Each structure stands twice: as structure tokens, then as C-alpha cells.
Amino acid sequence: MDEVSITEIHQLCISMANQVIQRLGWKNLSVTPLHNKQKQQLAAGIANSVLNWKWAMERYRSNFVDSILGLSVKVNHHADQDTLHAVILCKYDSRRLLFSLCMLENFVQRQEPALSGKILKIALIYSTFFCEIIGLEEMYIQDPTTEVRPRYTAYSFAQVWHDHDKISADVADVLQCLRVKLAHTALIV
Structure with missing residues (x-):
């Protein structure tokens, strides 16, 4: 069997995250990989962004080559489909x-309530899939x-004692927290 590339795992996790998003009833949202043009936009800096992209x-x-794994979250009915709506x-x-998980931001939060409160959940859904496929126990x-x-502490993340730039959590704990927070949707991730 051929070894699966990180890019292929990234694509698979995006597909799996989209399936979960649909099962959650967030049918107006979709996740795609960040394309080079979008990465260039981020590298140039985003006007009106809270974070320094x-x-x-x-x-x-x-x-x-595969170190940065970018996701673009779009609101399917949003008027401006050419702009970045949210990035993970x-x-x-x-x-x-x-x-x-390095950075995430909802760029259309003022105009589009459909994304409110969902970007972190989507990021964690994708991340737990990725870690489980790779075989990582910690993220x-x-x-x-x-x-x-x-x-983040609500999803069991805590300070990494030897690296104050990071917090970490067991993937199983993050997944359990997600299940609890999404229980009202009758979905088991």
C-alpha cells in the first residue's frame, strides 16, 4: 500500500468535517482548503482583521511543503464569495x-451571524480527525x-509547562468536550 501524503489526509479531514457540518444542520457552511491566492492574501495582511495574519x-x-494546513470556511449564501469569510x-x-492549531478568525462576523460560535468547533472537528488519522494522542x-x-480551556486545553507559547490537550479529551457541546444536535462526532 502506498503511503498517504499529508495533503491527502488534509483533504480527507476537510471532507469529513464537511460531513459533520452538514449533520449538525449547518447546511449554509462549507470548508475548503486554502488556495495559494488566499495564502498570499493572508501573507500580505488582512485589512480590518483582529489578528496579524x-x-x-x-x-x-x-x-x-505540507507544514501549513489552511482551511477556508465559507457561508454559501453570503453575497461576496470572493473574500475570505473565515480561516483556520x-x-x-x-x-x-x-x-x-495556530490561528483562526471569522472575518465576516459583523455581517454574517451564520458563522458565530462555529469556527472554533469546526477547527476542533477537523483537528481531531487529523490527529486520529495520523495517530497523535495530543494536540x-x-x-x-x-x-x-x-x-480553549473549555475544551480541556492547558498550558504546556516547558513552552509558554503553547497549550495542549489530549485528542480524546477534546473529542469528548466536542461531543458534550454538540449533544443538543443529537450528533455523535
Whole structure:
């Protein structure tokens, strides 16, 4: 059997996340991989963004071809389909066998309530699939800001004692927290 590439796993996890999103009833949302043009937009910086995407694209880039795993979340009925609606940026380090959720932002939160409160859940759904397929028991969040840490601790993330730029959680714990938070939808992820 041929070895599956990180890009193929990324595509599979996006497909699986889209299936879960549909089962959750979020039928007006879809996830796709970030394309080169979108990555270039982020690397140039996003006007009116809360986060510094130019910094992020530099910080999380490495010599590995598949290191940055980007996801674009779109609201299917939104008037402007050419702009970025929301982005989730992850990184897989195959040398250290580490998966990190690096950055996420909803760029249309003021105009589009359909995404509110869902970007982190989508990021964690994708991330748990990725980690389970790769066989990782732990996942990380890199450079979390102080104001969003409580959101992450609600999914069992805690400070990494030897690296203060990261928080981590067992994938099984994150998955259990997701199940509890999504229980009202009668969905088992």
C-alpha cells in the first residue's frame, strides 16, 4: 500500500468535517482548503482583521511543503464569495510528530451571524480527525491570546509547562468536550 501524503489526509479531514457540518444542520457552511491566492492574501495582511495574519504566515511557515494546513470556511449564501469569510490555520510538524492549531478568525462576523460560535468547533472537528488519522494522542494550540484562553480551556486545553507559547490537550479529551457541546444536535462526532 502506498503511503498517504499529508495533503491527502488534509483533504480527507476537510471532507469529513464537511460531513459533520452538514449533520449538525449547518447546511449554509462549507470548508475548503486554502488556495495559494488566499495564502498570499493572508501573507500580505488582512485589512480590518483582529489578528496579524502576515506575522502568522511567516511564523508558522517552515521548510516542509505540507507544514501549513489552511482551511477556508465559507457561508454559501453570503453575497461576496470572493473574500475570505473565515480561516483556520493549522500546522503539522512531521519531524516532531506535532499537530498545532495556530490561528483562526471569522472575518465576516459583523455581517454574517451564520458563522458565530462555529469556527472554533469546526477547527476542533477537523483537528481531531487529523490527529486520529495520523495517530497523535495530543494536540496543541500555538500562541493563544490571553482573552481567548478560556474558550480553549473549555475544551480541556492547558498550558504546556516547558513552552509558554503553547497549550495542549489530549485528542480524546477534546473529542469528548466536542461531543458534550454538540449533544443538543443529537450528533455523535
